[in-house]
Amino acid sequence: MKEVILLTGPPLNGRDEYITEALKLAEGGSHVYYHVFDYIREVGKELGVKITRKNVLDFAISHQDLMNEIRDEAFNRIRNEIDESDKKYHLVSTPSLFRWGSGSVLGFTTSNLKLLRPNRVVVVLDDVLSVRRRIINDPEWFERFGKDPENIKLTTLVMWREDAINHVKTLVHELKKEGLEVRYVLQFGIRHPHEVFLNLIFRENEKPLIYLSYPMTGHEEEYYHRVRDFYDKLNEHFTVLDPGALDDWWVVAEYDNQVAKDPSIRRIKIKHLLDGEEVEELDREDIEQATDILRRQLVERDFNLVDVSKAIAVYHYAEEVSAGVISEMAEAYRTLAAIYLYYPFERRPSPFMEFYGMQNPSRRTMFKDKDEMIRAMVEEKDYWAKA
Incomplete structure (x- = not known):
């Protein structure tokens, strides 16, 4: 029996990088991995529209109807490939929802999920300071924030996460009202070893x-x-x-420690959890x-x-x-x-x-x-x- 697993979450949380590395360790060849953005680019090209990682947000906000048409066709093609596939597991990866400036971009709609019929949804997440660091190290995204780390607010990043999770919950609820049961929605941190992800996807029984x-x-x-x-x-x-x-708790704990020592402090110095060396100063x-x-x-x-x-x-x-x-x-x-x-x-x-x-x-x-x-x-x- 075929199984469709939607892998989603907020942008810049390392979802595709983590999944790609994990799948290199997968054995048996019983899966197919669909990156929705690849299909969006392909459909856009056929319609005479060049969609790139750099312009996709602006294009989606300023040409909403055309973007919806392109996204819907991308999901149609993925569904057709799943139907024709002889593999057991079908992993579909795309962001959930993203607000930028005065607009928002949906990674999928209720109709997209009704077509896809996911059995499970995994929301892939990273801690907020790692997301912030990822933005700083990404030239295209850093440019969006004016090439100034001060413009990358933790409040923005936690709201990206909030929006992404709530969008998933809302649409899964809509699916259930239509009689389409999703076994679970799971919030999965990418600090889990890759083997745990593979067990989750392929060895749950x-x-x-x-x-x-x-x-x-x-x-x-x-x-x-x-x-x-x-x-x-x-x-x-x-x-x-x-x-x-x-x-993310260590950010809170470090804040509490430094404020307790100096109640008038305005800048909080936090060592990054993973390397324990790089220090970031946050407002x-x-x-x-x-x-x-x-x-x-x-x-x-x-x-x-x-x-x-x-x-x-x-x-x-x-x-x-x-x-x-x-x-x-x-x-x-x-x-x-x-x-x-x-x-x-x-x-x-x-x-x-x-x-x-x-x-x-x-x-x-x-x-x-x-x-x-x-x-x-x-x-x-x-x-x-x-x-």
Whole structure:
């Protein structure tokens, strides 16, 4: 049976670069990858219109009807190729929605999705400082911002994300009203290893989706090494969704630290998360405005990952109860996902954590040994993965 997977998201989040690199590792040749912009260029050329990466936004805003016609024909051609294909997986990549200046550009409409009939939608996301850096390093986009980093506001970038996700949610809701069921919409951070993406796309039956929940802030470096080791062990058996694969929280945390030290500070210095060296100075007011949106997006994103997962594995290597972890466990309980809790301390946790942490199929226990917990998850996988 053919499966169509829509890969989308806000612009400049590294979607196509990440997917292209991941697919180089794919085995078996059971997939086809459709980049919608390639089809738009092809259709435009046939109509005597030269559409390039540089002019596409201006063209789409100033020639909306013609752009809609070109985009619709691009989706028609992709649908025809899918129908004629003998492959199982059909990956279709295009931005969701993009606001620029006084206008907006839709990556797809309800009618496009009714034609495409996606089984799953994956919204591919990157953290806002990486998006900002990507703009600075892209001559065409940097020119759009006047070649001035000060013009690239974090508030703008978080609103790009907000618009893109909301557009997807709205259109998927419309599809459901038409009787076309999308299995899930998943917000996927590109800091996940490529192998996790391949498991998500191609091996979901063998490696069901699980969510890794853990206290994320205020710990020593050794703690995060422990979390990473646990994540790698889980990944041998499951497709593990990690909230740390989209990490904007460190921007908020650094802002809080510097303001606490100097309440009058106007410029916030932030080391980039990935290289730990390059320092960016950001306007305090911009971070404050972006933070309000980021905090809400963080909660919504984590709940989204819990909601699509069949189980959550809680790695609570901390005696103090994390409000975020408890909330994720409560959400998993609400969605009837299996919950496995690793809590290796003699001191009992809160009764709420204990209650949620014992909602696994057979053992009804918290685990003091993380390897024992993984063995239990594997042994009981057939039970909860089919729930």
